[in-house]
Amino acid sequence: MNHLKLSKFPTFYAIGLSYKKADAAMRGKFSLDEKAKTKLLEQAKSEGLDSLFVVSTCNRTEIYGFAEHPFQLIKLLCDNSQGTVEDFQKIAYIYKNQEAITFLFRVGTGLDSQILGDFEVISQIRNSFVESKKANLANAFLERLVNAVIQASKRVKNETELCSGATSVAFAAVNYIFNTVNDLENKNILLFGTGKIGRNTCENLVKHTKHENITLINRTKTKAEKIAGKFNLIVKDYINLPEEIHRADILVVATGAQNPTIDKNLLNLKKPLLILDLSIPKNVDENVKQIEGVSLVHMDFLSQITDETLEKRKEQVPFAEAIIEEIKEEFNSWMRARKFAPTIHALKEKLNAIKEGELDFQRKKIANFDQEQAELISNRIIQKITTHFANHLKDDNTMVDESIEWIEKIFQIETNTVK
Incomplete structure (x- = not known):
């Protein structure tokens, strides 16, 4: 593979970090929002790199692409995030050529997800590749590889039971609420932010609680209204956040902000408050725990909650791996x-x-x-x-x-x- 004429650089790398070695704070340092991703692609072009794409989710941040040396990709990541090279060396991984190809297949099919069989990342891979293609940073190799991974993901989803059963961070969040909060039917729930995990949590909550006690707030009100319309929920303006927190018994935070949006100064409480922070980077400042009656739970804790579903999923791994091998061999033949x-x-x-x-x-x-x-x-x-x-x-x-x-x-x- 080293001599494949598909890039002016001969080696294909996957570099990055994930939940396996990087805690939420460290993942937050390296996370990239849409603006940072765009800047990273622009910098890649200016530095002479010709084919790569970047993935940044709550569980991982990775760059897949061709380079002369992996440091070229590591530098791109550090230049466009809050992470440093020293941080990267402590918690990151570097794969090259066939190892990098295999790794991308495992990520895209949910085998490397924080919760086994969570397929959320495949849409990120697809979207990130599309952005790179628009920026003329996607060669034939990358396009063929991403399409092969998407194909493997579909087949694993359709031909195995790897993603069966309700196991996800959103499900774990709802499970935690049900197991922790008494008299849930009469509690006020406030969802702040409309990130994907937040939306899924909201959907699960709607299925099992009364609609009238769930309120949505988002910086962009139209986004909240779109989701609220689907579930027939209440939407309040962002300016009403402090008073809605004051009313709430449960606060679910799922914003995409790079810095904490909730801290102790916002909380003027007269009753206990359970806060679930489902954001990376963390969007709730640890100082809220200084207030009596506040319980703060982060998604990393929720991700550790396993059930029978997870054990059943583990039995499906060999079938998923067989599908990956088959499609990977087709790709390698090409x-x-x-x-x-x-x-x-x-x-x-x-x-x-x-x-x-x-x-x-x-x-x-x-x-x-x-x-x-x-x-x-x-x-x-x-x-x-x-x-x-x-x-x-x-x-x-x-x-x-x-x-x-x-x-x-x-x-x-x-x-x-x-x-």
């Missing part, structure tokens, strides 16, 4: 063929040049030379010879780089394959 295609093309041109020289010689030498018949026979011979070489290069046991070099030497041809 990649191998694309790698040696320039050599086969150059070989065919060389043989055609030899043919033309020989036919020209025989035409002058032989009376009544049958040009058409000679063309037909020699073209068939050239086709058979190049097919033999192509089959050799396609074989899994072939040392492709050495074979390409050997073909080029013997036939004295040059191709664009990077060495």
Whole structure:
């Protein structure tokens, strides 16, 4: 793979960090909002990188792309986030070539998710790739790879039970509320922010509680109204946040802000308040715990809540892995063929040049030379010879780089394959 002519840089990397080694605070440092992602892509172009995309969710921030050295990608991430190279070295990972390809398949199919089988990330991968394509930072390799991962995700979803059962951060949040709060039917619930996890939590709450005690507030009121309309909920203006918190028994925070939006100064409480912070970076300042009666629960804690569903999902992992292997092999076959295609093309041109020289010689030498018949026979011979070489290069046991070099030497041809 090192010599694949799909980028001016020969090595494909996946660099980043996730919930596995980075806590919520550290993930918050490296998280990228839409503006930061756009700036990162612009910087990548200005620094000469030609193909990459970036994924940033509450559980992970990663860059997938071609580079001469992984530090080029690490620098992009650190330059456009609050994270430092020193932080990165402590908690991050770097994969290259086949390892990076396998890693992206595992991420996209929910095998590397904080809650096994959570497929939320595949839409992020798709959307991030689209943004890179718009910015002319997506080559044929990346497009084919992302499409293969999307295909694997669909098949895992449809052909296994990896994502069956209600196991997600949103479900865990609702479960926690049900198990912790007494007399829930008569409690006031305030949802601040309309992030995806917040919306899913809201949907789960609506299914199991009275609608009239759930209020939505978002900085952009129209977004809240859109969701509220779907569930027939109350929407209040952002300016009413302090008084709505004062009324609430449960506050669910799911904003996409880069800094805390809730702190102790906003809380003027006369009764206990349970706060669930479902945001990365954290959107609720730890200082709220200084106020008597406040309980603060972060999504990292909720993600640890497992149930029978999770155990059942684990049984589905081998089936998911088999699907990944099948689609990954199709991708690798395409990649191998694309790698040696320039050599086969150059070989065919060389043989055609030899043919033309020989036919020209025989035409002058032989009376009544049958040009058409000679063309037909020699073209068939050239086709058979190049097919033999192509089959050799396609074989899994072939040392492709050495074979390409050997073909080029013997036939004295040059191709664009990077060495």
